[in-house]
Amino acid sequence: xxxxxxxxxxxxxxxxxxxxxxxxxxxxxxxxxxxxxxxxxxxxxxxxxxxxxxxxxxxxxxxxxxxxxxxxxxxxxxxxxxxxxxxxxxxxxxxxxxxxxxxxxxxxxxxxxxxxxxxxxxxxxxxxxxxxxxxxxxxxxxxxxxxxxxxxxxxxxxxxxxxxxxxxxxxxxxxxxxxxxxxxxxxxxxxxxxxxxxxxxxxxxxxxxxxxxxxxxxxxxxxxxxxxxxxxxxxxxxxxxxxxxxxxxxxxxxxxxxxxxxxxxxxxxxxxxxxxxxxxxxxxxxxxxxxxxxxxxxxxxxxxxxxxxxxxxxxxxxxxxxxxxxxxxxxxxxxxxxxx
Numbered sequence: 001x002x003x004x005x006x007x008x009x010x011x012x013x014x015x016x017x018x019x020x021x022x023x024x025x026x027x028x029x030x031x032x033x034x035x036x037x038x039x040x041x042x043x044x045x046x047x048x049x050x051x052x053x054x055x056x057x058x059x060x061x062x063x064x065x066x067x068x069x070x071x072x073x074x075x076x077x078x079x080x081x082x083x084x085x086x087x088x089x090x091x092x093x094x095x096x097x098x099x100x101x102x103x104x105x106x107x108x109x110x111x112x113x114x115x116x117x118x119x120x121x122x123x124x125x126x127x128x129x130x131x132x133x134x135x136x137x138x139x140x141x142x143x144x145x146x147x148x149x150x151x152x153x154x155x156x157x158x159x160x161x162x163x164x165x166x167x168x169x170x171x172x173x174x175x176x177x178x179x180x181x182x183x184x185x186x187x188x189x190x191x192x193x194x195x196x197x198x199x200x201x202x203x204x205x206x207x208x209x210x211x212x213x214x215x216x217x218x219x220x221x222x223x224x225x226x227x228x229x230x231x232x233x234x235x236x237x238x239x240x241x242x243x244x245x246x247x248x249x250x251x252x253x254x255x256x257x258x259x260x261x262x263x264x265x266x267x268x269x270x271x272x273x274x275x276x277x278x279x280x281x282x283x284x285x286x287x288x289x290x291x292x293x294x295x296x297x298x299x300x301x302x303x304x305x306x307x308x309x310x311x312x313x314x315x316x317x318x319x320x321x322x323x324x325x326x327x328x329x330x331x332x333x334x335x336x337x338x339x340x
Contacts, residue, residue, distance in 0.1 A: 008035075008049060011087045015080040016042045031056050036092065044092035045079055052086045059083055061212035067129040067184075073119060074197055074207045093207035098191035099232055108196070110238055112206075116194055116226055117242045119203040121249040124183040124219050134181045135217035137174035141167055144267045146274025151292075152319055154281050154333050155326045162318035169311050174267065177307060178218050178260040185217035186210070189225040191232055219250065220261040221268070228265050228298045230272050230291050262305035269299040273319075280334040289330050292322045 012018050020037035025046065031054035035047040050056035058081065068075035080089035098116070102109045148163040188210045195207030223246055227239040243261065247254050272295050276288040303312035320326050 004049070004051065007085050008047065008087065011080075011082050011085065012037070012047070012089075015089055017045050017079075017089060020045070022047075037089075046076065046090045046092045048088040048090060050086040050088070052084075056086055058086055058088050058212075060214070061088065063129065063131075064184075064186075064211045064214045068123070068208055068211065071122060071126050072202075072204055073122065074195075074200060074204045075211070076207075076209070093195045093197065093209075096196040096207075098194045098196060101196045102191070102232075109235070110241070112194075112196060113226070113234070113238050113242050114245065115196075115203065115206050116189075117223065117245050118249070119206045119208070120189075120219075120222055120226075120246065122203045124250065126184075128184055128216060132184065132214060132216045135185060135187075135215040135221070136181065137171060137179045140174050140178075140264075140267045141171040143274075144170060144270040146278065147270040147315075147319060148274070150274040150277040150281065151330075154277055155322075155329055156320050159318055162314065166311065166314050166318070169314060170267075173263055173307060173311065177256070178220070178263045178267075180218045180260075181216040183217065183219050184214050185221045187213050187215065187217075187221070187225065189222040190229045191226075218260055218264060219246075219252070220257060221264050224261055224265045224268055228269065228302075230269075230276075230295050230298075233294070259305065259307045262302045263307060265302035266299060266308055266311070269295050269302065270315075273299070277330055280330055284334060286331050286334050289327050289334075292327065292330075296322050 012020065017037045017039050020039040020042075023036045023038075025034040025036050032048060032050045035049065037045045037047055039045070048058065048061070050058050050061075062078055062081060062083075065075040065078060069077065074093065076093055077091035078088060079091060081087065098112050102112065145163055145167060148159065148166065152159060152162075186208070193208070193210040195209065197205050197207050223243065227234050227242055243258065246252070247257055273292060276292055276295065279285040279288040299315075302308065303315060
């Protein structure tokens with residue numbers, strides 16, 4: 001038994017789930033791992049193992065989970081916690097991820113996205129919890145530049161001049177059109193992180209999983225995350241219907257909101273291009289490269305918005321299209337660049 005497993009056993013021994021059977025659950029791009037526990041008396045639960053030695057911290061998760069639950073939203077209840085060692089025992093919300101439920105029952109696709117949009121409407125009317133960092137225009141611009149630092153730099157070659165020109169053009173647009181930091185943004189609000197809980201009511205029918213990186217940001221950000229999904233194709237009619245649903249429910253100005261939506265879409269998709277390349281090259285997770293063509297397509301749609309008219313040609317000239325050859329180059333570098 002490893003020292004980490006011994007700590008897990010010691011933590012569980014202090015809970016009602018001592019002696020439960022343990023099975024692995026799918027992880028994510030972080031250093032956290034998840035285990036499903038099944039106890040003959042207490043039923044299922046989920047163990048989050050977030051090693052502090054690897055930079056993980058469970059406190060943001062517990063803080064945001066309790067905030068979401070206080071609003072009547074379905075974050076997992078916290079059953080036990082050990083902050084010092086990085087363990088949480090959580091309510092098990094099941095396996096009905098949106099990404100799995102929709103293929104099984106396509107008729108649910110629109111109702112699920114409506115429910116997820118209504119979660120945002122509920123969340124965005126609530127007071128902000130204290131202590132959240134701002135997802136500021138400067139931070140957003142810097143993160144968008146990851147497309148230059150990782151995707152461009154390893155698919156073709158670094159281009160510091162193009163990077164600087166992009167930032168000089170993009171930052172003022174974010175400041176002008178998408179600088180509001182008025183709501184809590186979860187930042188990874190999409191079909192792989194949302195669970196369908198049909199026995200609950202209203203927005204509580206959506207189980208929320210990945211929110212520990214929450215910040216304050218623009219109301220359009222999580223809607224972009226939901227509707228411009230790097231992992232699945234959201235039908236354009238559903239995307240437009242959910243934008244309209246959010247605008248109607250929040251009394252946003254349509255033109256201003258749609259401008260912010262596409263600016264934030266470009267920002268998010270540029271960041272994801274860089275992050276997916278980094279996950280391959282630095283961390284050896286090659287399968288993320290296979291998602292890059294979808295992200296590229298979403299980016300091109302955002303760049304067609306008039307507000308991005310100055311930025312679009314800079315990006316299209318600098319960033320290579322993710323052709324099979326480009327993707328192969330990234331994967332080959334993944335195999336040869338050592339992980340730090």
